[in-house]
Amino acid sequence: MAAQDLRQLVDTNDIPALQxxxxxxxxxxxxxxxxxADPLRGVLLFRLLDKDRALEVFEELDPSDQHKILSGLRDHAFRDVVEAMDPDDRARLLGEAPAKFARHVLGGLSPHExxxxxxxxxYPDGSVGRYMSPETVAIRRHLTAGEALRVVRERGAxxxxxxxxxxxxxxxxxxxTLSLRDLVLSxxxxxxxxxxxxxxxxxxxxxxxxGAARLMQxxxxxxxxVVDSEDRVLGLLTIDDAVEVIEAADTEDIARQSAATPWSGHYMSAGxxxxxxxxxLWLLLLIAAATLTVNVLQFFEATLExxxxxxxxxxxxVGTGGNAGAQAATATVRALAVGEVRTRDLFHVAWRESRVGLLLGAMLGAVGLVMGTILVDFPVAVTVALSLVLICGWAATIGATMPLLAKRLGIDPAVISAPLVxxxxxxxGLVIYFLIAHAVLPL
Incomplete structure (x- = not known):
């Protein structure tokens, strides 16, 4: 059944078909x-689920969508859902919720939860402590395999x-650590x-x-x-939570690289x-930065005449240079995110990307030489070809080094987005173009 048909069932209140x-x-x-769905339709769908299945579905929702559902539930249903959540999932929900809502949730929990x-x-927002599961089975080192297995049976549920x-x-x-497989087979x-x-x-x-999630990956x-400062065990970061952390981080990086502010929730439910x-905000900042291009054109107005x-x-x-810089910036941000590049690699990355840019520029410059000769004349074609070589080399160098410099200064590298580069x-690039024109053409 298509999503459109599902919305029709909700609108017509066809409960048997929805169930x-x-x-x-x-x-x-x-x-x-x-x-x-909007909050009203979302709550209706959720309330039609049985208790066990409702919890499974609830844990699949983003915190913002969880808040949307809880806000539409009556107190008894509200308490049941929140009480049954894992502590780490509950902490993430409350960490993104308004303070009044968080107090209401905490007030309805059992003392243990x-x-x-x-x-x-x-724990600080974004730290491992916010995502770890404190409900773990720790084994004393003096036990035998049989005794340890008995502990798992008693406390594992x-x-x-x-x-x-x-x-x-x-x-x-x-x-x-001890794997359950080794324990069972011993x-x-x-x-x-x-x-x-x-x-x-x-x-x-x-x-x-x-960082912890990518280490697991x-x-x-x-x-x-997960341990405290004295190496005492506090809990475990599980793979499902690690995947969510990486997904959230990648989503945020993609938003910043496209010059947008990250936001939570489902795209289709966003207004x-x-x-x-x-x-x-980013478009306004980019418009302000684009005035540099206008100033360059104004400065070289006589050359254009x-x-x-x-x-x-x-x-x-400018299109080719921008694309070359964006490619290098995206590659560097990705390499930083997965730990393939560190800030101390700045000069190595700059040297590497400058050569990549010059190689690409030489290839594109050959094309530009042919196009310029056909469309205008040979001197202008030479100017375009040389400009492509230098602009591509410069753009790749700038695009690759800016995220590394941002990281060294404590700024999120993803902020150095492709549109900004x-x-x-x-x-x-225009400055390079007009300087080469002055050197090559009889001006």
């Missing part, structure tokens, strides 16, 4: 339709995951010390969640132990004013 649709679709598909949630909210088991000493300090009397991986990775609760981990607001043919190739040159390269 049949909900039964036939997976939780993530239902969550997507709720995210697309309230304590766990408040502890997670005590209350844990979010048992595939990775942190091993601790008597003071709850991290010793290593003889019951085998000491845990023979099974524990003492080289296992771990992160502190105050570390950045994105690189190391192919299902779970990553026109919200989308325009997320883009307006003497050789009007130069104006024909301005769009080609393009705008800056436009102005400087």
């Amino acid at each position: 049949q649709w909900l039964v036939q679709h997976a939780p993530h598909e239902i969550a997507d339709e709720i995210g697309r 309230r304590t766990m949630t408040a502890a997670l909210l005590g 209350d844990a979010e995951t048992i595939y990775t088991l942190p091993v601790i000493d008597d003071e709850r300090r991290f010793v290593g 003889s019951p009397d085998r000491p845990i010390t023979e099974l524990v991986d003492t080289t296992a990775l771990r992160v502190q609760a105050t570390d950045q969640a994105e 690189e190391a192919n981990l299902l779970d990553l132990p 026109v004013a919200q989308l325009a607001r997320s883009r307006a 003497q050789v009007t043919a130069l104006a024909l190739f301005i769009p080609l040159l 393009t705008t800056l390269v436009d102005a400087t």
Whole structure:
């Protein structure tokens, strides 16, 4: 059934057909339709779900959509949903919610759930502590495999995951990790010390969640132990939460690279004013930056009056330079995000990208030489060809180094967006073009 047909069922209040649709679709598909819907339709769909399935769907929603649903539920249904959430999911929901809403949620929780949630909210926004699951099964290192397995059976039902088991000493300090597979396949009397991986990775609760999530991605981990400053185990960062962290970080980077302010929620449920607001500020800034191009053209106005043919190739040159700079900037931001490039690689990256840009410029310059000769004359064609070589080299260098410099200054590299690089390269590229024209042409 298409989304349009589903909206028709909601509008006509066809409850039996809606219930049949909900039964036939997976939780993530239902969550997507709720995210697309306005608050009234979204709450109606959610309230038709049975209790267990409602929780599965709720956990698939973005925090902004979760807030939308909870705001439309009665108090008893509200409390049931929030109480059943995992503490880390609840902490993320409250971290993005208004303070009044957060107090209302915390006030309705049981003391145990309230304590766990408040502890997670005590960590900085964007830190691992906000995303970790405190409900874990930790194994004492002096146990045997049989004793450890008994602990898992007794406490595993209350844990979010048992595939990775942190091993601790008597003071709850991290010793290593134990996989459930190794535990199950070992003889019951085998000491845990023979099974524990003492080289296992771990992160502190105050570390950045994105860095921890990408570490899990690189190391192919299902779970990553989280410790405090004294190396005591606090919980686990699970793979599902790590994927959400990476998705959110990539979404934010994409928004910034396209010169827009990141926003949360489903695109189809966002209003026109919200989308325009997320883009307006950057467009205003880019218009201000584009005045540099106008000033350059005004400065070289006499040159254009003497050789009007130069104006024909301005769009080609600024477009090519902007594209070359945007390509380099996007590649560098991506390499920074996944840890392939570090700020100390600045000069190596600049040297590498400058050669890439010059090589591309030489290729495009050959094309420009032919086009210029056909359309105008050979001297102008030489000017265009040389300009393409230098502009591409310059643009690639600027595009690659600006994100690295931003990172070194503590600025999000994604802020150095492709449109911003393009705008800056436009102005400087024109300077290069007219300087070469003065050197080549008889002006």
